[in-house]
Amino acid sequence: MPDLRFDGRAAVITGAGRGLGRAYALLLAAKGAKVVVNDPGAAMSGDGTDPGPADGVVREIEAAGGEAVANHDSVATPEGGQRIVATALDRYGRIDILIHNAGNHRPAPLAEMTYADFDxxxxxxxxxxxxxxxxxxxxxxxxxxxxxxxxSSIGGLYGNGRVANYAAAKAGITGLSNVVALEGAACGVTCNVVVPAAVTRMAAGLDTSAYPPMDPDLAAPAVGWLAHESCSVTGEMLVAIAGRIARAFVAETPGVHRPSWTIEQVGEDIAAIRDTGDPWILPVVPSAHDDHISRSFAMARAEGGPATGEGSGRRAGQSL
Structure with a gap:
């Protein structure tokens, strides 16, 4: 395979002053991208500012012969997001790649988490x-x-203790990505989710002595491929942890159809309802939403339900 480069491309990477974002910025810049290194330099809680991390990554890129500009706005406001993107458009006249990596962390037990920390x-x-x-x-x-x-995060996929805010946010990322992928399909825009794990400052306080190598550099190539023009997927999720790259996906069991149900019948059929032996894996693009409805309606028709046209459960402006 030829060397995959980003010459002529402009990339915006949020949270790029440290950890995973820094690794992404250095990798793309080394392969020719012009990079907006966004990072307000906040503490892990999101408090405070420090231009040093973003400025330092820019200096690293420039010292290696690359091109980059720092941006210190926060993604937490619409105005900040607009200024981050405007930095690329004003400086480079384009934005080809957007990697949203910025994050904060305010863990607490569910019964003690404040609304301020959740928001x-x-x-x-x-x-x-x-x-x-x-x-x-x-x-x-x-x-x-x-x-x-x-x-996203394995916390968003599977949950974890003390991170209701983080898990909810990371789960929501998947839905947003799917919509971007669907609306971008007709105009050459792909959108995918990375589910990375690395030993960064978020791991402070954990005993990582028994971990295998988990440097941010191990996750960066997966993000680099998703950001490259040769990326052949959209609306998908790639996991990158400790040198392992895998696909994560949503699937459904075929389930059981009845023309009507009682609570007792759900209990009687629960083993068949939960049987994962023949799963439905519905690609987001081009039509998972409609395929879900059409397949479900087809089961109803096959069991003697009312005749309905393929996809008739959805009309313009409606959502199920």
């Missing part, structure tokens, strides 16, 4: 994703090209 984490992870996608998407659409990579 603060959603503001950066989930609303922050929208705050940068919203201004970037029209520019990509008009250019007929774009690569969007949003960041």
């Amino acid at each position: 603060a984490v959603l503001d950066v992870h989930l609303r922050g994703a929208f705050h940068v996608v919203r201004p970037a998407f029209p520019a990509m659409r008009d250019a007929g090209y774009g690569r969007v990579v949003l960041t």
Whole structure:
């Protein structure tokens, strides 16, 4: 395979002053991308500012012969997101790649988590994703090209203790990504989710002595491929942890159809309802939403339900 490069491409990477974001920025810049290194330099809680991390990554890139510019705005506000994207458009005249990696962390048991801590984490992870996608998407659409990579977590896929805010935000990222992928399909814009794990400052306080190598550099190539013009998937999730790259996906069991149900019948059929032996895996693009409805309706018709046309459960402007 030829060397995959980003010459002529402009990339915006949020949270790029440290950890995973820094690794992404250095990798793309080394392969020719012009990079907006966004990071307000906040503490892990999201408090405070420090231009040093973003400025330091820019110096690293420039010292290696690359091109980059720092941006210190926060993704937590619409205005911050707009200024981040505008930095790329003003400096480079384009935005080809958007990687939303910015994050904060305010763990607490569910019974003790404050509303302020819940909102603060959603503001950066989930609303922050929208705050940068919203201004970037029209520019990509008009250019007929774009690569969007949003960041989820195994906490968003599977949950974890003390992180209701983080898990909810990271789960929401998947839904946002799917919509970007669907709306971008007709105009050359892909959107995928990366589910990375690395030993970064978020691991402070954990005993990582028994961990295998988990440097951010191990996860960066997966993000680099999703950000590259040769990326052949959209609306998908790639996991990158300790040198392992895998696909994560949503699936359904075929389930059981009855024309009517009682509570007792659900209990009687629960083993068949939960049987994963023949799963439905519905690709987001082009039509998972409609395929889900059509297959479900087909089961109803096969069992003698009312005749309905394929996909008739959905009309323009409606959602199920």
